[in-house]
Amino acid sequence: MAHTLDGTRERAPFAARFVSPLILIALMWTIEFADMxxxxRFEVLGIRAWDLTHLPGVVLAPILHSTWAHLISNTVPFLLLGCLVAAEGARRFWAVTAIATVIGGIGPWLLAWPGTVTVGASGLVFGYFAYLMVRVFTAGTMSHRIIYAVIAVVVFVLYGGSMLVGILPVHVGISWQGHLFGALGGALAALLLRPRRAPQSRRAPR
Structure with a gap:
């Protein structure tokens, strides 16, 4: 939603909402090409556990990847889930992304073995997934809840199994901490960004 000079609101084209996730994925691919x-190696700028000098890596880690296979495996779910979040608007997409990035970065910084470097957009993917699940319960109207419920069911069928496994420490070399905290960040974003109901006006006593 943009504002014109006379103060009225101007609705942006619906397709323009998907520019934001496309920009992010393009940035990830550009960085990987530059890394080649x-x-x-750019991934040294990622999250280094317990290292205060690498706290900026919390912000940089989602756009950095260790290998092409790592980036490619994140691209499709990032675009699909990210575009579903972005369908609500660019402002909400960036808000969810920011919250999931910060919360998702805290996990590997605190819980990974000291010195471990964590990079990749999978924390955001888990964040978007959790956001879409919790969004069902924070929608302002019943019609919106039904729409979000249908989306949540489809997304869970596609990615639910891998998401549940991804938050468990069962795969060596994969940051379950980033996955778990990214999901927590996405859930928190859904709660923080839920529609605010206007207080009902009270009738003056007669």
Whole structure:
């Protein structure tokens, strides 16, 4: 929703809402290409557990990946789930992304073995997934709840199993901490960004 000079609201085209996740995924791919061509490795800028000097890595980690396979495996679920979140508007997409990024980064920084470097967009993927699940219960109207419920069922059928396994410490080299806290961040975002109901006006006593 944009504002014109005279103060009226101007509704942006619906398709424009999906620009935000496309920008993020394009940035991830650009960085991976640069990582292939330039000396050094960008993933060293990710989250380094227990290292205060690497706290900026909490913000940078989601756009960094260790390998092409790592990036490719994150691309499709990121675009699908990210676009579902972005369908509510760019402002909400960036708010959910910011909350899931920060909360999702705290997990590996605190709980991973000291010195472990964590990178990748999977924390955001888990965050978007959890947001879409919890969003069913925070919708303002019954019609919206039904729509979000249908979306949640489809998303759970597609990714529910892998999401549940992903938050467990069962795979070596995969940050279950980032997955778990990313999901917690997405759930928190759904609660924090839920529609506020206007207080009902009280009738003056006669």
């Amino acid at each position: 061509l330039l000396p050094g």
